[in-house]
Amino acid sequence: xxxxxxxxxxxxxxxxxxxxxxxxxxLPHEFRIVKLHSVNDVAxxxxxxxxxxxxxxxxxAAFGMYLATVEAxxxxxxxxYLQECSQQLLATRPTAxxxxxxxxxxxxxxxxxxxxxxxxxxxxxxxxxxRQDDMNVCRQIGEHGIKLIEDxxxxxxxxxxxxxxxxNAGWLACVDWGTxxxxxxxxxxxxxxxxxxxxxxxxxxxxARLTAxxxxxxxxxxxxxxxxxxxxxxxxxxxxxxIVGTDRTTRTGDVANKIGTYLKALAAKDNDVPxxxxxxSSTIDWEIGDGxxxxxxxxxxxxxxxxxxxxxxxxxxxxxxxxxESKGLNYGFDVTPARLVTGLITExxxxxxxxxxxxxxxx
Amino acid sequence: xxxxxxxxxxxxxxxxxxxxxxxxxxLPHEFRIVKLHSVNDVAxxxxxxxxxxxxxxxxxAAFGMYLATVEAxxxxxxxxYLQECSQQLLATRPTAxxxxxxxxxxxxxxxxxxxxxxxxxxxxxxxxxxRQDDMNVCRQIGEHGIKLIEDxxxxxxxxxxxxxxxxNAGWLACVDWGTxxxxxxxxxxxxxxxxxxxxxxxxxxxxARLTAxxxxxxxxxxxxxxxxxxxxxxxxxxxxxxIVGTDRTTRTGDVANKIGTYLKALAAKDNDVPxxxxxxSSTIDWEIGDGxxxxxxxxxxxxxxxxxxxxxxxxxxxxxxxxxESKGLNYGFDVTPARLVTGLITExxxxxxxxxxxxxxxx
Numbered sequence: 087x088x089x090x091x092x093x094x095x096x097x098x099x100x101x102x103x104x105x106x107x108x109x110x111x112x113l114p115h116e117f118r119i120v121k122l123h124s125v126n127d128v129a130x131x132x133x134x135x136x137x138x139x140x141x142x143x144x145x146x147a148a149f150g151m152y153l154a155t156v157e158a159x160x161x162x163x164x165x166x167y168l169q170e171c172s173q174q175l176l177a178t179r180p181t182a183x184x185x186x187x188x189x190x191x192x193x194x195x196x197x198x199x200x201x202x203x204x205x206x207x208x209x210x211x212x213x214x215x216x217r218q219d220d221m222n223v224c225r226q227i228g229e230h231g232i233k234l235i236e237d238x239x240x241x242x243x244x245x246x247x248x249x250x251x252x253x254n255a256g257w258l259a260c261v262d263w264g265t266x267x268x269x270x271x272x273x274x275x276x277x278x279x280x281x282x283x284x285x286x287x288x289x290x291x292x293x294a295r296l297t298a299x300x301x302x303x304x305x306x307x308x309x310x311x312x313x314x315x316x317x318x319x320x321x322x323x324x325x326x327x328x329i330v331g332t333d334r335t336t337r338t339g340d341v342a343n344k345i346g347t348y349l350k351a352l353a354a355k356d357n358d359v360p361x362x363x364x365x366x367s368s369t370i371d372w373e374i375g376d377g378x379x380x381x382x383x384x385x386x387x388x389x390x391x392x393x394x395x396x397x398x399x400x401x402x403x404x405x406x407x408x409x410x411e412s413k414g415l416n417y418g419f420d421v422t423p424a425r426l427v428t429g430l431i432t433e434x435x436x437x438x439x440x441x442x443x444x445x446x447x448x449x
Numbered sequence: 450x451x452x453x454x455x456x457x458x459x460x461x462x463x464x465x466x467x468x469x470x471x472x473x474x475x476l477p478h479e480f481r482i483v484k485l486h487s488v489n490d491v492a493x494x495x496x497x498x499x500x501x502x503x504x505x506x507x508x509x510a511a512f513g514m515y516l517a518t519v520e521a522x523x524x525x526x527x528x529x530y531l532q533e534c535s536q537q538l539l540a541t542r543p544t545a546x547x548x549x550x551x552x553x554x555x556x557x558x559x560x561x562x563x564x565x566x567x568x569x570x571x572x573x574x575x576x577x578x579x580r581q582d583d584m585n586v587c588r589q590i591g592e593h594g595i596k597l598i599e600d601x602x603x604x605x606x607x608x609x610x611x612x613x614x615x616x617n618a619g620w621l622a623c624v625d626w627g628t629x630x631x632x633x634x635x636x637x638x639x640x641x642x643x644x645x646x647x648x649x650x651x652x653x654x655x656x657a658r659l660t661a662x663x664x665x666x667x668x669x670x671x672x673x674x675x676x677x678x679x680x681x682x683x684x685x686x687x688x689x690x691x692i693v694g695t696d697r698t699t700r701t702g703d704v705a706n707k708i709g710t711y712l713k714a715l716a717a718k719d720n721d722v723p724x725x726x727x728x729x730s731s732t733i734d735w736e737i738g739d740g741x742x743x744x745x746x747x748x749x750x751x752x753x754x755x756x757x758x759x760x761x762x763x764x765x766x767x768x769x770x771x772x773x774e775s776k777g778l779n780y781g782f783d784v785t786p787a788r789l790v791t792g793l794i795t796e797x798x799x800x801x802x803x804x805x806x807x808x809x810x811x812x
Contacts, residue, residue, distance in 0.1 A: 114772035286754070286770070288651060288675035294755075294771045302774040310777040312651035312754055313676050314709025318783035321711070321741060346677025348684070352715040378684060391649070391675055392657075394757060396768025405759025405768050407649070408657045409477035411665040414673040420681035 087257045087271070089117065089303050095261050096142050097149065097217065103210075105149050109136045110258060114299035115397045122146075125154050125171045132178040132185070135290070139259020140333040140369055141220050144184030147175045148216045151192035152209040159202045168196060168205075180382045181342055181419045183334040183371045188216055217261055223366040224263035226433040231269025231329065231364055232276070234436070238326045239278045246307075247273075248326045250283040250316055253344035254296040255331025255364060265364040266329040267300070269431065274306050282308040283325060285316060287344060289390040289416060313346050317353035328354050328361045329431070335363070335370045339424030339439030340377025345417050351426035363422075363439070364431040367448055375441075377421040388414035450620045450634070452480065452666050458624050459505050460512065460580065466573075468512050472499045473621060477662035478760045485509075488517050488534045495541040495548070498653070502622020503696040503732055504583050507547030510538045511579045514555035515572040522565045531559060531568075543745045544705055544782045546697040546734045551579055580624055586729040587626035589796040594632025594692065594727055595639070597799070601689045602641045609670075610636075611689045613646040613679055616707035617659040618694025618727060628727040629692040630663070632794065637669050645671040646688060648679060650707055652753040652779060676709050680716035691717050691724045692794070698726065698733045702787030702802030703740025708780050714789035726785075726802070727794040730811055738804075740784040751777035 087094065097107045109118040111134070120136065122128050128150030131137050137146045154171035158164035172193045179185060192212055199205040238247045255266035263271060273280055282301055287293035294310050301308040311319070319325050328350055334342040341347070341363050354361035374380045391414030393406050408414065427439035437443040450457065460470045472481040474497070483499065485491050491513030494500050500509045517534035521527035535556045542548060555575055562568040601610045618629035626634060636643055645664055650656035657673050664671040674682070682688050691713055697705040704710070704726050717724035737743045754777030756769050771777065790802035800806040 115769075284775075286651070288649070288677060291770055294775075298775040299772045302772050308775065310751075310754055310771050310775050312708070312779075314651060314707075314712065314783075315778070315780055317711040317715070318708060318746070318780055321783070344677075345675070345681060348680040349677065349712040349716060352680070352719055353712060356715055383681070388673075391673055394759065394768070394770070396757065396770045398761070398766050398768045403761050403766065403768055405757070405761045405766055406478075407654055407757070407759045408673050409662045409665050412647075412657075412661040412671065412673050415678070416675075417678055417681055420677075420684070 087262060087300065087304060096137065096258055097145055097261060107131060107137050107146065108258070110138060110296060111136055112402060113295055115402050122149070125150050125157060125174060128153060129174050129178050132175070138292070139254060140182035140184045140331070141224070141260040141265065141366055143179060143182050144188035144368060145217045145220055145261055147185050148188040148192055148213040150175050151189060151196065152206070152213045155196055155202070155206040155209045158205070164202060165197060168193065179384060181333045181384045184368045187368050220260055220366065221262045223433040224260050224265060224268050227265055227364050227366065227431055228263055228268030228272040230435050231362070231431040232272045234327060234360070234362065235269055235273040235278060235280060244279060247278065247280040248283060248324055249280060250285070250319065250325045250328045250350065251297060252285040252293065252330045252347050252350055253287045254292040256297050256300045258296045258300055259331060265331045265366065268364065269329065270306065271304060274304070280307070282306060283316065283319060284308050284310045285313050285346070285350070286310055287346065288313055291394070292344070316350050320353045320357040320359050325359050328359060330363055332363050332365045332369050333419060334381050335365055335430065336374040336377045336381070337370065337372045337444060338375050338441045339427055339430065339444060341422045341427055342377055342381045342419050343422065345420050348420045348422045351422040355426050360428040361426060362429050362431055363427055367432055367434070370444065378423065381421055383420070384418035386416045386418055388416050391416050450625060450663065450667060459500065459621055460508055460624060470494060470500050470509065471621070473501060473659060474499055475765060477658055478765050485512070488513050488520060488537060491516060492537050492541050495538070501655070502617060503545035503547045503694070504587070504623040504628065504729055506542060506545050507551035507731060508580045508583055508624055510548050511551040511555055511576040513538050514552060514559065515569070515576045518559055518565070518569040518572045521568070527565060528560060531556065542747060544696045544747045547731045550731050583623055583729065584625045586796040587623050587628060587631050590628055590727050590729065590794055591626055591631030591635040593798050594725070594794040595635045597690060597723070597725065598632055598636040598641060598643060607642060610641065610643040611646060611687055612643060613648070613682065613688045613691045613713065614660060615648040615656065615693045615710050615713055616650045617655040619660050619663045621659045621663055622694060628694045628729065631727065632692065633669065634667060637667070643670070645669060646679065646682060647671050647673045648676050648709070648713070649673055650709065651676055654757070655707070679713050683716045683720040683722050688722050691722060693726055695726050695728045695732050696782060697744050698728055698793065699737040699740045699744070700733065700735045700807060701738050701804045702790055702793065702807060704785045704790055705740055705744045705782050706785065708783050711783040711785045714785040718789050723791040724789060725792050725794055726790055730795055730797070733807065741786065744784055746783070747781035749779045749781055751779050754779050
């Protein structure tokens with residue numbers, strides 16, 4: 087997608103085959119590009135959320151395994167080293183399943199190769215393919231999801247379609263297009279009148295910082311709201327559809343996504359607002375049937391709750407929000423049961439959030 | 450209640466009969482007391498939320514009408530001036546009904562008096578009585594509400610009772626005790642093991658700033674969470690009861706409270722967690738039967754959404770959270786339909802949230 091008129095991806099190889107990423111911690115206040123030179127760099131960039139979003143975490147980890155094959159050449163036991171690197175990468179974030187999917191895919195292929203050179207070549211090709219696939223898949227999600235927006239627009243006779251989204255399931259969470267935003271970008275590009283309600287998404291404000299920023303860069307009308315507002319908007323008919331992303335979806339259609347998604351899904355149900363989840367199939371965990379019981383939910387440090395970063399007189403500063411005596415608790419995700427999900431928008435099409443329909447689509 | 454071991458109210462007359470308030474905008478970082486010398490001062494203190502919380506707004510406005518009688522003595526048409534002052538005060542905040550209740554009560558009594566001196570005396574007495582009544586009523590709310598906590602504690606055989614609250618319906622929202630916090634303080638004082646989940650309550654963070662602070666001052670175990678977390682906690686059995694306040698309750702039991710309350714009520718219903726609303730009867734609007742259609746919802750400036758205040762190196766600073774290009778929308782309240790409310794905790798006792806039971810309690 088475009089930033090100030092120039093085309094960007096969230097991760098790319100430059101002319102020297104070095105891995106470049108947008109360091110998303112400083113957005114929207116500063117736009118910084120950094121290079122990842124080592125497995126340690128990659129692990130840190132995922133753990134500290136320089137990159138984030140389930141698809142982008144997967145792609146970045148895939149490049150991490152490519153770097154692992156380069157580093158393994160100097161090790162006496164290179165297979166052991168590759169195993170250790172995969173463990174290091176898997177430990178960075180527990181909830182997103184794309185991370186496991188990408189790392190396991192790499193490890194499986196790499197360990198079958200005969201020479202260090204071949205390992206590196208295989209890992210390089212797989213990382214590039216996973217990256218390219220993510221772009222294709224996100225584009226396809228948009229091609230399917232746009233129909234939902236077109237239908238609402240037609241029903242409203244061209245009046246503005248109001249879409250609510252939570253967190254950032256935009257192109258910044260992927261490589262390009264985004265998942266939840268892909269139908270939105272494509273509908274906007276096609277001239278459909280739409281407007282996005284952007285949940286700020288505390289504690290890390292990925293909505294206010296990232297989604298608002300990427301929508302603004304693309305010229306899409308949007309309004310930032312605090313996470314408390316969505317229910318009120320739905321009660322008053324101001325939301326036509328909710329579209330969110332997911333970090334892990336069970337084979338039965340339960341959806342782990344950024345903390346607070348469940349509350350919006352409840353409000354959507356209570357007000358007959360369609361609630362859709364956009365996802366690449368790499369986000370489906372076919373092993374798991376009960377999202378509430380089986381998906382591990384990341385707990386992060388409470389400083390993200392008690393303090394916040396923002397811009398003050400041109401500088402990014404951290405301010406304390408809470409009393410010095412108080413502690414916080416910081417869960418990164420929650421699980422929305424399938425019964426609250428109207429449908430899943432995937433690269434293969436749209437299906438109901440239940441085991442049979444998901445299997446039918448991907449069999 | 451106590452601050453650092455010293456007893457305070459949120460509003461009081463000092464030895465010179467001057468009106469003192471705690472300026473709550475700077476809490477928890479700074480504790481500031483200011484004097485209100487004029488109707489303009491009072492209107493500003495309510496509009497700009499130096500004082501806030503439906504009961505305290507009512508009490509402060511009552512003192513504003515007392516100051517109006519003092520100022521009216523210099524006016525050629527003092528009755529007109531008193532009317533104008535009442536309009537000025539009523540216009541400060543639209544949602545809390547206690548404001549109307551207190552101002553109308555004052556105006557009605559004042560305009561029946563024969564002399565300027567008598568008006569001032571009446572207004573002075575009524576303001577002091579409303580203040581004293583608020584303290585009594587809040588204490589009574591606690592005496593009734595404590596039973597709910599005691600029952601849970603007994604059922605859990607003395608294990609910690611986890612209570613979730615939204616915004617600040619604490620003593621800082623009243624004169625003393627608070628509404629939602631009154632049962633909590635009284636249960637804690639009685640030795641019941643409890644813990645409070647404090648919703649930070651964006652955009653103005655009354656939970657993280659005020660509720661956490663007053664609970665900390667009283668030594669009550671608590672944890673600050675972002676507004677997105679409550680649903681997840683309830684899904685996992687970590688909330689035994691929700692208790693919130695209200696700014697206006699219809700005669701049918703619909704509850705207007707701080708934006709986001711509705712989302713927590715939905716989650717409570719979905720997880721069979723009892724959801725109680727604590728209120729003085731001055732908060733009941735007997736004129737209104739449909740909260741969603743009839744309660745005016747305050748819309749505030751979007752700078753509260755796009756920026757936030759916090760402490761940086763010992764100074765309170767405002768930082769920008771959102772991209773410069775983005776706008777926000779800022780509703781102050783939402784309405785929780787009676788069907789989601791387990792019960793109302795009032796100064797007369799606990800009742801179901803429906804017209805018949807509310808009328809029975811107050812007839």
